[in-house]
Amino acid sequence: xxxxxxxxxxxxxxxxxxxxxxxxxxxxxxxxxxxxxxxxxxxxxxxxxxxxxxxxxxxxxxxxxxxxxxxxxxxxxxxxxxxxxxxxxxxxxxxxxxxxxxxxxxxxxxxxxxx
Amino acid sequence: xxxxxxxxxxxxxxxxxxxxxxxxxxxxxxxxxxxxxxxxxxxxxxxxxxxxxxxxxxxxxxxxxxxxxxxxxxxxxxxxxxxxxxxxxxxxxxxxxxxxxxxxxxxxxxxxxx
Numbered sequence: 001x002x003x004x005x006x007x008x009x010x011x012x013x014x015x016x017x018x019x020x021x022x023x024x025x026x027x028x029x030x031x032x033x034x035x036x037x038x039x040x041x042x043x044x045x046x047x048x049x050x051x052x053x054x055x056x057x058x059x060x061x062x063x064x065x066x067x068x069x070x071x072x073x074x075x076x077x078x079x080x081x082x083x084x085x086x087x088x089x090x091x092x093x094x095x096x097x098x099x100x101x102x103x104x105x106x107x108x109x110x111x112x113x114x115x
Numbered sequence: 116x117x118x119x120x121x122x123x124x125x126x127x128x129x130x131x132x133x134x135x136x137x138x139x140x141x142x143x144x145x146x147x148x149x150x151x152x153x154x155x156x157x158x159x160x161x162x163x164x165x166x167x168x169x170x171x172x173x174x175x176x177x178x179x180x181x182x183x184x185x186x187x188x189x190x191x192x193x194x195x196x197x198x199x200x201x202x203x204x205x206x207x208x209x210x211x212x213x214x215x216x217x218x219x220x221x222x223x224x225x226x227x228x229x
Contacts, residue, residue, distance in 0.1 A: 004157075031214075032214065033215045043203070043222065044222060044223075045220035047218070050215060091158065095214045096214060097215070102163065102174070103148070103150075103218070105157040107157040108157050
C-alpha cells in the first residue's frame with residue numbers, strides 16, 4: 001500500500017500571509033494523481049487542488065498552488081493571502097492512475113488563521 | 116442539487132447490534148467509496164465500488180460489509196459493531212474510477228458504539 005505523510009499536525013498563519021503545508025508520499029508507480037482536500041469545522045470534505053504526476057507544470061487554483069517534486073515524492077500546498085475561511089484541516093491524498101481505485105490519505109494538517 | 120447524502124448523521128448504538136448507514140448520490144456516478152476518519156489517522160478507505168455489483172476492499176474492511184445493487188446507493192453494514200468502530204464515516208462518489216476524477220463527499224456520519 002502507498003503511504004502518504006503529513007509531518008505537520010498543526011500550522012498557523014497570519015491573515016493575508018502565505019503558508020505552505022507539506023506532504024510526502026511513497027510509491028513505486030510512475031503515473032498517479034495527488035490531491036489536497038480541505039475539511040472545515042463543518043466536516044465537509046472539499047477538493048482544493050489536484051495534480052497529475054505526468055504533468056510537470058504545478059497546478060494552481062486561485063490562491064492555492066502546489067509545489068510538486070516527483071523525484072523527491074513531495075507535494076506541498078501553498079496558500080497565498082490567507083483568509084479566515086482557510087482555517088481547516090487539510091488532507092493530502094494519493095491515487096494510482098494504473099489501478100486507480102484506492103485512495104490513500106495523509107493524517108492531516110490543522111491550519112489556524114490568526115486575524 | 117447534486118449531492119451525496121448519508122443517513123443517519125449521528126448514531127449511538129451498543130456492541131453487537133447490527134446497523135446500516137445509507138449512502139445515496141444523485142449524480143449517476145459509477146464509483147462510490149466509504150471511509151472512516153479517526154484522529155491522528157486521517158481518512159482510511161473501507162470499501163469501494165466501481166459499478167453496480169462490483170465492490171472491493173480498501174485498507175480497513177474488517178467488520179464491515181457493503182452492497183451495490185443500484186447505481187445510486189451504497190450502504191455500509193456493520194453486522195456486529197464493536198467500540199473500535201466508533202468513528203466518523205464518509206461516503207464519496209465520482210463520475211468514474213479514473214484516477215483524476217473529483218470525489219464528492221457526503222456530510223459524514225458520527226457513529227458511537229458503546
